[in-house]
Amino acid sequence: MRWTRGHVLGRGSSATVSAATSTTGDVFAVKSAVVSQSETLQREQQFLSILNSPFIVAYKGCDITKENKKFMYNLMMQYMPGGTVVDAINNQDCSRLNEVQISSYTRQVLQGLVYIHSNSIVHCDIKGANLLVDESGVKIADFGCAKWANEDAPIRGTPMFMAPEVARGEEQGFPADVWALGCTVIEMATGCSPWLNVTDPVSVLYKIAYSGESPDIPGVLSNEAKDFISKCLIQDPKARWGATQLLKHPFIEQLNCNIDQDLWTESPTGILDQYVWNSIGESQSVGTDSIQPMCSSFSLRQRIEQLEGNSDMGNWRWKMEEEINWMTIRSNGSGGAVADD
Numbered sequence: 658m659r660w661t662r663g664h665v666l667g668r669g670s671s672a673t674v675s676a677a678t679s680t681t682g683d684v685f686a687v688k689s690a691v692v693s694q695s696e697t698l699q700r701e702q703q704f705l706s707i708l709n710s711p712f713i714v715a716y717k718g719c720d721i722t723k724e725n726k727k728f729m730y731n732l733m734m735q736y737m738p739g740g741t742v743v744d745a746i747n748n749q750d751c752s753r754l755n756e757v758q759i760s761s762y763t764r765q766v767l768q769g770l771v772y773i774h775s776n777s778i779v780h781c782d783i784k785g786a787n788l789l790v791d792e793s794g795v796k797i798a799d800f801g802c803a804k805w806a807n808e809d810a811p812i813r814g815t816p817m818f819m820a821p822e823v824a825r826g827e828e829q830g831f832p833a834d835v836w837a838l839g840c841t842v843i844e845m846a847t848g849c850s851p852w853l854n855v856t857d858p859v860s861v862l863y864k865i866a867y868s869g870e871s872p873d874i875p876g877v878l879s880n881e882a883k884d885f886i887s888k889c890l891i892q893d894p895k896a897r898w899g900a901t902q903l904l905k906h907p908f909i910e911q912l913n914c915n916i917d918q919d920l921w922t923e924s925p926t927g928i929l930d931q932y933v934w935n936s937i938g939e940s941q942s943v944g945t946d947s948i949q950p951m952c953s954s955f956s957l958r959q960r961i962e963q964l965e966g967n968s969d970m971g972n973w974r975w976k977m978e979e980e981i982n983w984m985t986i987r988s989n990g991s992g993g994a995v996a997d998d
């Protein structure tokens with residue numbers, strides 16, 4: 658397929674996402690990384706290419722192009738014009754979503770989770786920044802951290818949204834996605850991080866792993882919403898509710914009505930992540946030192962010692978903030994790259 662790269666829609670830690678058009682006029686999104694640094698993107702392709710659900714961003718193909726003397730790996734997918742749920746939150750005057758919107762979005766994410774879990778896949782990085790919006794609602798995106806349920810993979814994801822068993826390096830199964838969904842509901846309801854007053858990933862991981870606490874449930878929410886979040890944030894992963902069970906929760910069943918049209922906002926895409934919200938994947942760098950993936954055989958204490966030993970935390974923060982400034986720059990011009998095949 659011949660296609661032309663358009664303007665940048667967003668940048669993540671592993672790739673840049675651009676709008677693109679095919680010669681037949683189809684518009685889609687293309688997520689690209691230099692081939693030598695495309696391991697995460699190729700992993701995402703493996704998962705996305707086998708999934709087919711209205712609640713998952715649709716896969717459109719992949720190829721390799723030569724652009725500006727570099728070989729680029731490209732993952733083509735459905736274009737989602739509403740940006741991310743974080744964009745949707747920030748586009749509200751009050752910087753949070755109302756309960757009807759939250760209920761509707763949460764139902765769609767749950768339907769997506771039921772589907773991917775039934776295919777033995779754990780997403781591992783559910784958060785507002787990885788949920789994309791279009792006129793039909795939200796779809797789960799960014800499978801760069803995903804794993805097979807029975808795979809002994811290093812632990813990945815975003816510290817702020819990590820379940821206690823994940824933060825302790827014990828396991829990362831379906832319940833971890835449900836915990837992250839509970840955190841995402843808090844994010845939608847408050848426009849804030851699920852963990853307040855924690856300023857760096859190391860403190861967040863300590864707190865989640867060893868405090869026995871769960872994020873505060875926003876007091877302004879209805880009793881149904883509070884109860885829903887509490888079922889997602891049960892400390893014991895075996896006692897935590899599953900996605901199928903949560904679909905029948907009153908917060909999901911009672912609040913959902915014909916509101917889909919109201920949810921559609923013409924929001925620009927953007928990157929609003931703070932460094933503590935960023936995913937930890939195999940290729941992420943912190944300062945000049947690469948973060949080693951968190952393996953289940955690797956204790957949190959060892960990992961934190963390694964982080965503290967290897968990097969100056971002040972320097973780390975400065976580097977990440979510098980990166981955020983760069984990441985928020987968006988181009989509206991055409992990149993003009995043409996893919997040959």
Ligand SMILES: Nc1ncnc2c1ncn2[C@@H]1O[C@H](COP(=O)(O)OP(=O)(O)OP(=O)(O)O)[C@@H](O)[C@H]1O
Nearest residue numbers: 666667668669670671672674686735736737799926
């Ligand atoms: N299909 C799409 N349609 C429209 N915009 C998209 C699409 N996919 C991604 N984007 C935009 O590009 C941004 C980066 O995408 P994505 O989060 O998938 O990249 P990433 O490198 O995997 O990020 P992360 O840092 O979470 O690993 C998103 O936040 C969003 O704004």
